[in-house]
Amino acid sequence: MSNDYKPWTWKVPEDFKPLDYNASRQDGHDKVSGQAVFTRDVTLPGMLYAKILKSPYASARIIKMDTTKAEALTGVRDIIRFDDPDIRLENTTGGYCSSEYNILTLPPTADFYQHPMGVVVVADSEEICDLALSLIDIEWEEMPFILDMEESLKPDSPKIMPDVLRLNAAVKEPNTLLTKKTDIGEVDKGFAEADRVIEYTFTRGPNTVAGIEGMACVAHWRGDFLDIWQHHASHVEQILSNPSLVNVGLSFVSLGYGTIDADVKSPPKERKDPLLPLCEPNRINVTVPYQGAWYGGISWLGYSTAFIRMATIIAKRAQNRPVKLLFDESHFYLTGDDAAIYKCRIGAKKDGTITALDWHVVGPVGELHIDKTHESTCIHNMRNTQEWALINHGPHVCFRHGTQCCVPHNMMFDRVAAEFGLDPTVVALKNDGCQGHDWAWITKYQEENGFPKRHSLKEVIDLGKEAIQWDKKWHAPGAKRLSNGRMHGLGFVYINEWSWMPGRQFACLILRDGKLTIIGMRADFGVDTESAFRYCVAAESGIRYDDIVLQQQRSDANTYRFWVPGGAMGITRNTPQLIVAARQLKQKMLEYSVRPPAPPMFPRAKPGQAAFPGKKTNELDVKDGFIFEKANPTNRKSVKDVAGSFWGDDPSIIHPVVPEVSGLTLDGKPHPRMYIMSRQAHFMEVEVDTETGEVIISNLVCVNDVGHLFNRRGAEAQQYGGAIMGLGRSATEEKIYCPKTGVGLNFDNINYHIGTMNDYPEIKCILNESHLGYSSYGACGIGEDSGAALSGITAGAIYNATGKWVEEFPSTPERVLKALGKI
C-alpha cells in the first residue's frame, strides 16, 4: 500500500482550465487533409502482399488442396499451406479468442464462416493474392455446425470445432466452455425479503465492431532484426519473442482475461522440433501508424496477436522483402459482441429497493455479468450463473467491455420501476452505492481517503433531468400520444464510470531547444488523448502547450508505450506518470537556473554562469516557456536559454516510474478493494410509430462524470461517439446468419446497419466533475463505458411509449411490432 501516492489528491495547477475547441490538435491537419498514414497505407520498397483464405463454410475440413494453378500465376511469390512446417499450428501460438478457448492460426478446419484458414498467398499485389486464392482447388468435407448456444450446451449435441483447444479445466463435452455460479450475499434470503419477485427473459443479438480500417501488418526482417508496422496491438515484442503465448501469460493483451489453467484438458500436441522465439525482443522495432477505428473489446487484440505472428513468419520466408499481411473488411464481422440470453429474477420492495437478483446468462463470458451492478449499487444479494458453449461464430468476447453488464443492469431498474409504477431515476438513486455499501458508508470512505464529499449519481441525474425536462415530460407507460400519431416515451440508463485506475506506463519526456517531446507508443484511435497528455504536461511543467508534441509511432525497442487502448483509459492510466515526469522536469529546470553549466572542454572558452545567480529554486517559477523570479517577474529567461546550455552534460530526459495505487483504508484498516464512485446517466426521448414499429430518437442527453476534465472536446467526443455506438447496438446492429448453412448474410456495410448522420439527433453532452476518480486530480475515463451503458436504452423508452417490453435487442421495427402483438 502506498499512502503517499494518491493522484486524486494532487493539487490542480493554478489557472488550469480544460482544453477547449480552440486548442491545437497535433493530428488534425494530417487527418483532415488525408495525409495521415494508416497501417494499410504503409508501402515499402519491394513490398509483397499476403492474404489468407476465408472459409466459405461455417464448419468444414480441407480434404484436398491443389495450389498448382495459383503457383503458376505470375506475381505469386509464396503459398503457405496449413501443413507447412513453418506454420506453428499449436494452440498456444495462435491465440485470438479468449482465455477459455483458442482458435488456430492457420488450421485445416474452418470453425466459422469466413474463418481465415487453410492457406495464405504471398504475391506482388493484393489483386494477385485474391486471384491466386480463387485458383486454389479445395475439396471440402462439411461438418456439423451449431449457431444456437442453448443447443450447443446440450450433452447430446455434435462436437463442433474438434481441433480447438478448450483451455478451462472445467470444460464439458461436447462443447461447453464454462459453467459458473457466483453468489454474493444471501440470495435466497434476499428474495424472501422482497415484496414482489419479477421474472423476465430477454436476448441480445450478435453485433460487431464493424471497424473501419481492415487489419494490416507489415513485417520486414533486416537480418536478425525485425521491423513491424501494425494496427494496434500491445506487447508485440512479448508476442514474438516467446515461443508460445503461454509464456506471455495469456492475460489481457493476447487472449482476453484470466490465464490458462495449467491443467488443460487437451494439452498442445508435441512437436519434434522445439518451438523457438520468432525474434529476440531487443531486435524488434514496432511502429504504430495512425489507426482506423476498430472499437471495442479484446477479441480484436487477440486477432492482432495471431496476425502479427503470421506476418512475421511469412516475411521470414520472403528473404528480406517486406510483406504486408491484409485482412479484408469482411473480417470485421468475425469479432464483436456475441448473442446472449438473459433469464432474470429480481426481488424488490414497493419503494424500489432491490433485495436480490438472480441472472442466468447463456452467452460468451468476458466477466461476471453482475460486476458493474455490484460496483455501482448497495444491493447485497446477487447471483450470476453463466453458461458458455462454442458455436460456429467468430471469436466474440467483450465488445465495448461492459455491454453485457450494462444491459441487464438497466433492464432491472426499468422492470422494477414499471412493476411498482415508480420513476426509474428514483429506483436508481434508492439502490445507489458501491459493492453493497450505501452512500452514507461511501461518504465516510471519501472522507478517510481524501476525496470530496460528492454524490455523483445524484449530480448526473439532476443535470440530465433538467436538460431533457424529465419531470415535465415523464408519464405513465403508453399514456402520451403525440399530434403526429406517434407514442411518446422517455428512457433512462445509468451505471458507474470505469477506466478509473491509474496505471504504470512508461513514457519519456525530452526537453531540447526549448521544445518538449513526450515519447510513448501510440495507443489512441483518435479520441484525442494526445492533447490531454500535452496539456497536463504543459500545466505542470510551465512549457507552452504548443511547444509540446507526442512522438508516438515507435516503441523504441520495447521501452516507451502508452496504455492500450487509449481514449478513456489513456487519461487515467497515463496522466499520473506524465504529471510526475512534468514536475520532475520543472524541478530540473529550476536547478539549472541557479547553477552554472559544467566547465567547458576547452580551457580558453569562457565558463558559463548561472541564469539566476544567487537565487534559490524556490524563488523561481516556470510559466509559458519562461523561467522567472517570483518576486520580480520581469527578471526572466527562456526555458530554451536556460536548459539548452545543460544538454551536453546533464540532458533534460525524464522517465519516472510511478507506483500502483492499491489498498485504501477504511476505518483505519487496510481495505482490499477500491470503490468506483463516479457515475454516468443517459436520457432518451423517442417517438414510436405503432403502425410501422419505427422508433425515432428525438432527443438524447448524455451526462458523464469525468472526475476531472482535461480536454473538453475529447471528452464530448467520447460521449457522442459512444452514444452512437450504443444506440446502434440497442436499435439497429445485428449480424444475421443463415440457419441452414451458417453463412453470414449481412457481413458488409450495406446490410449491417450502422447509423448515418441522419439517423440520430444532436446529442447533448454534459460533463460533471466530481473529482471522485482515482487518477490525476480525481479523473476517470468515460469513453468505453458510454457506448456500453447506452446499449439497452431503447427498451425502457419504448416501454414508456407503448407499455410493452421489447424483449430482443436490437429493438428493430419488426420486434417492436411483435411486442405490440401486431405480428
Added chain:
Amino acid sequence: MSETKKTDDETKKEISNLSRRKFLKDAGLVIGGTTVGSMAFASGAEAQQQEKGDNAPSETTPTSAQSECRAPIELTVNGGRYRYHVEPNWTLRQLLRDEVGLTSPKDWCGGMGACGSCTVIMNGRPVLSCLTLAIECNGAIIETAEGIAKTKHPIIDSYIKWNAFQCGYCTPGFVTTAKALLDRNPNPTEEDVRDALGGNLCRCGTYQQHPKAVVDAAEALRQK
C-alpha cells in the same frame, strides 16, 4: 512450393527493375526515415511534377505484358496533370492510391460504395472512387482531400476547429463531399449538410460535428 525458385536472383532483379516513379516514391519514404509518413507518399507524385514542370503530365510506362491490355488516360489530379496506362478493371481509387501515391481515398466497405470513405471530387461532383473505373476518367479533373488542403480551403481548418474527426480514416471522404457541397451551395444550412453527407459513414460517431464545421467553413468562404 515455388518460393525458392523466385525469391533469390529473380527477386533481386525485380527490385532493381523498380520503375523510376516507384523508386522516387520509395526513396522519399526511406529518406523520410523510420516514419512512413505522408511526406513520403506526397513526394512520389510531386517529384514527377517537379521534374517535368507543373504543366507537363507525369506518366508510367507499362511493361510489354501489361501494355497489351492497358489503355492510356490523361487526367488532372489536384492541379497536376498525369498520364497513365491503366488496366480496364482499375478503379479510380486504385489509380489515385497506387499510381498517383495519394492516401486520402480510403477503403472501408471493400469497394461496395457503401461508406463514402473513398469520395473524391470529379469534374465538380463528389464520386465514389471505388466504384469509378479509372479508364472512365480520361480528361477528368480530380480533387482529393490533399488537394483541398493544398489550396488552403477553409473546410480544412473548420474540420480541425470543430473536431469533426476522431480516428480520421473516413474524414477525407467527408471533407471532399463537404467541399463539393460548398462549391455548389455557398450558404448551406445544417439540414443541407446532413443531406449531402448522409451517405458517409463514421464509426467514431462524429456526425454531429460535421454540420457545424461545414456551415462555419461556408461563413469563412463568404468573408474571403
